[in-house]
Amino acid sequence: MNFKGNIENTLQQLLTQEDTDGDKKITIEDKGSKAFKIILENGDFYTIKGTYHLSNFLQELALEKALGKTEASIPLSKIEEAPTARISRMIKDYFWNDLTRTLDAEGFRKSLGDDKAEDTTQRLYVPATDQEGISYYQGLQQQFPQLDVVVLPKEITPEYVKSINEKPGVLALALQDGKGVPFVVPGGRFNEMYGWDSYFEGIGLILDGRIDLAKAMVDNFCYQITHYGKILNANRSYYLTRTQPPFLSSFIREVYEADPSVGKEWLEHVLKVAIQEYETVWMQAPRHTENGLNRYYAQGIGIPPETEEGHFEEVLSAFKEQSDAEVYAEQSRSTKMHSETKKEFIRKYQSGEIKAPKLDTYFTHDRSLRESGHDTSWRLDNVCADLNVVDLNSLLYKYEIDFGYLIDTYFKGEFEECHGAYWFAKAQERAQRMHALMWNEERRQYFDYNFKSNKQTYFESASNYMPLWAGLVDATNAKKMLHPLLQELKEKGGIAGSSRKMNDQVPEGAVQRQWDYPNGWAPHQMMIWRGLKNYGFEEEMQGLIYRWLWMITKNAVDYNGTIPEKYDVAACTHKVYAEYGNVGTEFDYITTSGFGWMNASYQYGLSLLTSDLRNKLDLLIDPDLLF
Structure with a gap:
């Protein structure tokens, strides 16, 4: 009726x-x-x-x-x-389409109102090595007078990137048959393709039969590696010196195995590019360290331009006061000179008039933290570039395993003069190094390793459990990891980014970091679910999936279908009080996009949840009554 x-x-x-x-x-x-x-x-x-x-x-x-x-x-x-059917249907039928973008004539008609532009000019930067792209985009300038097409230099240095910070723009992506290769953005206000967001979105796309979009994003990643030298944090000009967590091998493997009709030739091409990324981005200094493990290390000069005004207020004030004190001591005057205004201090620092090595180091750590995708977290604040982090090394172990698997399974054991056994041996060597430096038997988990102090950090975070997702843990230690995972990080709505104990150690009045307790994020949930599945911990997996989906479902039921970027998993609410707000909560009448990896986590969770628990989920039965 x-x-x-x-x-x-x-x-x-x-x-x-x-x-x-x-x-x-x-x-x-x-x-x-x-x-x-x-x-x-x-x-x-x-x-x-x-x-x-x-x-x-x-x-x-x-x-x-x-x-x-x-x-x-x-x-x-x-x-x-029923709530689960409705949310899942909306994601499949509406959200993915609404989040899809292209960098071509049709796409520009939709996105030239870019709210991240500093002025009315809409800039598009194109690599010098992409002649097809240069010709195509320059040909569009007559149609779009506000579009400024800028060809990048062949050598992109941190100095060059700093020089265009006041002229930000989008970076070109792949073209095929005169059209932009499509990509899915994280949320409705975005017009750029983000690094690790794209992989998790891909999981949801594959489940929803949108392999065309998942494959397209792999193609755009390969374009970035070929023309920019790396998978970018996002295709924005100020991200040219920064990459993101490496998920390309997983993305390739899952797309190809979901639909082998994409072709062996495609697999050969993208596998070759992924190996190139591994060897040139990750296995070279500065991201490859002397102990054989890896770190995040983003280059750049000055203050990261994409941050909100006031984000570094406390940091800059502290460094300015320190600078004033040093100048005063050097001058040895009886009367202290008038201090510069903070605005003037920032201007001089940005222009290079003031040399502040400690501040330079702080921003190296800060950019590296952003390269990790965990922007921001007290786990990595002012230390990231000194850490062999558990998450990155787990991801690179997965690269090595995936390379070996794909070569053995689809290329008769040999590819680019390397045998599958070569990659499996590299993976085993990495696992042994991680175990030696990162595994903590007493605390039954892996910790980030500070290679300068030669100490583990003991910071309790969701990323400590990524070895379960990568499959690098033996069965005995995997079982040991269950207790701290569930005791330290499990909340009513799922897994928190860090533990309550870590939150209690943050100084009073300090800024709430969005990747820390009490907030929970889709990629952490999805990786931990798969990790538990890898080792046969079915009951624990079902419980965590139910908690996360219950929180999403209840918030959607109570708040007009809202599917936001992140949640407070302790209070089970999307009303998160942290930096950068919560994308996906502002709309009229209906959300038509949700948030990319949140959408994917819902579809992935439903694909794993038992039918009995899904029925209970539709009734919104409290998880504490079930588990």
């Missing part, structure tokens, strides 16, 4: 009655009657009851209106759809 009626009139009546706070959503915070009477197409009256069903009705009206309709016909089955 369907509702049938005028869209605009119904929308206004519904909002007037139920949207009491005027935010164009119907949530548990509204004080309406929570009951709205409609007329069905057979003339019968029907009352829609409760926040969830009312918000579904609002969303369906908005979808019909977006199609240009004035009259809507909406089945009751959509208004009263």
Whole structure:
């Protein structure tokens, strides 16, 4: 049975009655009657009851209106759809399409209102090595007068990147047959392709039958390696000196095994590029250290330009005061000279007039932290470049295993003059080094290793368990890791980025870092689920999946379908109080995009959850009553 009626009139009546706070959503915070009477197409009256069903009705009206309709016909089955089915359907049918972008004529028509541009000019930087791209994009300038196409120099130095910080722009990606190769962005306000976001989005895309998009993102990654020398943090000009956590081998393997019809020739090409990335980005200094393990190390000069104003307020104030004191001591004057304003100090530091080696070191650590994808976390603050981190070395172990597997399985054991056995041996060597330097028997987990102090950090974080995802732990130690994982990081809504204990050690009044307790993130959940699955810990995996999906589902039910960037997993809410806000919470009537890897985590979690637990999830049974 369907509702049938005028869209605009119904929308206004519904909002007037139920949207009491005027935010164009119907949530548990509204004080309406929570009951709205409609007329069905057979003339019968029907009352829609409760926040969830009312918000579904609002969303369906908005979808019909977006199609240009004035009259809507909406089945009751959509208004009263089970929560897990509705969220999953919205992700598959709407969110992926809404998050898809292209860098071509069609894409520019949609995205030239880029809110990250500093002025009305929309810049597109194109590699000097991409003649096809240069020709294509320069040819678009007549169609788009505000588009400024800039050809990058062949050698891209930190000095050059700093010189264009005040002229930021998007970096070109791959073209095929005169069209931009598509990619999925993290959230609706983004127009660029992000590094590790893309891999996790790919997991969701493959599950939803969108292998075309997953493959396209692998192709764009290979373009970046070929023309920019690395997979970029994102294709923005100020990220040219920075890469991201390496997931390319996993991405390639999962795309090819999901659909071998993409072709052996494709596999050969992308595997060759992935090996190139491994050898030229990760196995060379400065990212490869003397002990044989790896670190994040992003180059650059000065303050990272993408940060929000005031982000480094405390750091810059401290360094300025220190600088003032040093100048005062050097001058040996009886009366202290007037201190520069902080704004002037920053200007002089940025221009090079003031030399501040300690501040340079701080920003090297800060950029490296951002390269890690964990921007930001107290785990890595002012120390990242000195650490062999568990997450990166787990990822590179996975590269080595994947290379060996793909070569043995699809190339008869030999590829580019290397045998699969060569890569398996490298993986084994890395696992042994990690065990020697990072494994802590007493605490039953891996820790980041400071190669300057030759000590483990003892920082309890979700990334300590990435060896389970990579499969580098023996069965005995994997079982040992269960207890600290569940005791230190498990919260009602899933796994926190760091433990409550680590949070208690943060100085009072310090900024809440978004990758730390109490916040939880989709990639951590997904990797830990797969890690538990690798070792047969089915019960523990099901419990963690249920907690995460329950939190997402309950927030979507209570808050008009909201699927945001991150959650507070202790309070089980999307109302997160941390730096950078929470992308995906601001919309009118309906979210049509959610957030990329959050969408993927939902689809992936549902694919692993038992049917019995999915039924309980639709009833929103509290996880503490089940586990």
